[in-house]
Amino acid sequence: MGNELAITEYFVRYLQRRDSLSTKDLERLRTLKTEHASYAPGEVIVPAGSSPDRSCMMLRGLSARSHPLVGRPDDRVITALHVPGDFVDLHALVMAKLDHSIIAVGPAEVEFVDHTELTEITENFPHLTRLLWMATVLDAAIHRQWLVAAASLRSSAHLAHLLCEIYTRLNAVGAASEHQFHLPLLQRELADILGYSPIHVNRAVRDLRDRGLIRWLGAEITITDWKGLTLLARFDPSYLDLERSRR
């Protein structure tokens, strides 16, 4: 009780999109003690190699998991992007050491939750525990889809797939609608995500624009032909597990 304008609301929506929460579960989530933090673009939220004793939920903006490359310290690969509602590094609860950093992409705001509280949930709230587990398993499903996209799609289609996914995820928690969204993502960062050179990303962006599939002004994206974009990307959202079911 208290905490009426629950900080965890986005994450609650993320869960309710996929299962139903008991009053008890909801209550527990809404009374989680959290600590707010804001970050400037590029700032490190959680450093690689650390063993954090808390995990963070995305509130506003974007964050990414960044893997530094051994032997090429100024080079990196981004293996995940996180939008509001994501429990970004929940997996750190059961890992000995983080194998990557969490960084802010554009200005970002997060809420930290102590692992003592999460561990307590695993002791007393089995259904809620399975839902938290689900959140990490869903991240893995997204990783797999990125692997599929990387292996089977060419640059334009690959970029198209990423845009379809981000819009669908934003839309699922009510953070975007009408095929428009804010994406403060540089082409150089896109290159680290897609595994191309920045120049090649530029070719792909131009291609999607030339085909009349998207409009991209500054950080504002409009998907002008959703059907066409999903077709090119062979996008099928079922991996996002958006069905409600009992877990």
Place this chain on the structure above:
Amino acid sequence: MGNELAITEYFVRYLQRRDSLSTKDLERLRTLKTEHASYAPGEVIVPAGSSPDRSCMMLRGLSARSHPLVGRPDDRVITALHVPGDFVDLHALVMAKLDHSIIAVGPAEVEFVDHTELTEITENFPHLTRLLWMATVLDAAIHRQWLVAAASLRSSAHLAHLLCEIYTRLNAVGAASEHQFHLPLLQRELADILGYSPIHVNRAVRDLRDRGLIRWLGAEITITDWKGLTLLARFDPSYLDLERSRR
């Protein structure tokens, strides 16, 4: 009690490599009711799109997660390989629908565990639950490393990385030693894993052989220069979270 030659032994070793198991946890694992099954090469163990009510542990051989491609039914991408000790599709416990198939690679043997039993563990064995959770989170870490490898390594180094990983995982559960192992994996299957054409995989295999890094006869692989192979692949096993720690 009973079940002395526990079927779950490989998985127990997998967990004990990373945390300690209480007598109670051990007992619960060893009394899991399981159902044995054998598969011929290529056979489907769990089909994509299903909502299985059980999950399987790898006992012998290899299995893979295979993603069929929409619009190209004879094409696929393999996003994970599983060795003995892996709880292959444990994630299905908290997913509504599987986004991929589990298939046998070479002849394979698995043990199925009902989800009712696993759910019961989440109700009464919180520490063991966190260890099961860890197993799925570790799969995700491997997915991420595959993404990093795909984006940052060229064919030979990419193949080298896969070989380093498989050997390390086999070795971690005592299923391989002295840089030798059995790998019943066709070059065409390697192509589906690495995202190359079979012809290009062949070039990569030859390259590693020509450099004197590996010997590959039939399904028997010997890593003749471990140091050189890990250097080429920039292989750092820390993502496999092989440290023992309290979770």
Place this chain on the structure above:
DNA sequence: GGTTTCATCTAACATTCATTAAGCCAACTC
């Protein structure tokens, strides 16, 4: 107004990888 900075964009050339086609070799069949 000029300068700097930084992201986006473009062009020219180099490398990596896919595709097609075909040869090789061992295991198996008739």
Place this chain on the structure above:
DNA sequence: GAGTTGGCTTAATGAATGTTAGATGAAACC
């Protein structure tokens, strides 16, 4: 032993992507 199959191997060509270099344009600074 001839034929067949399946996996491995090689070569030649073209498409996709990387690299290097530099142009453009907008915002921030002085």
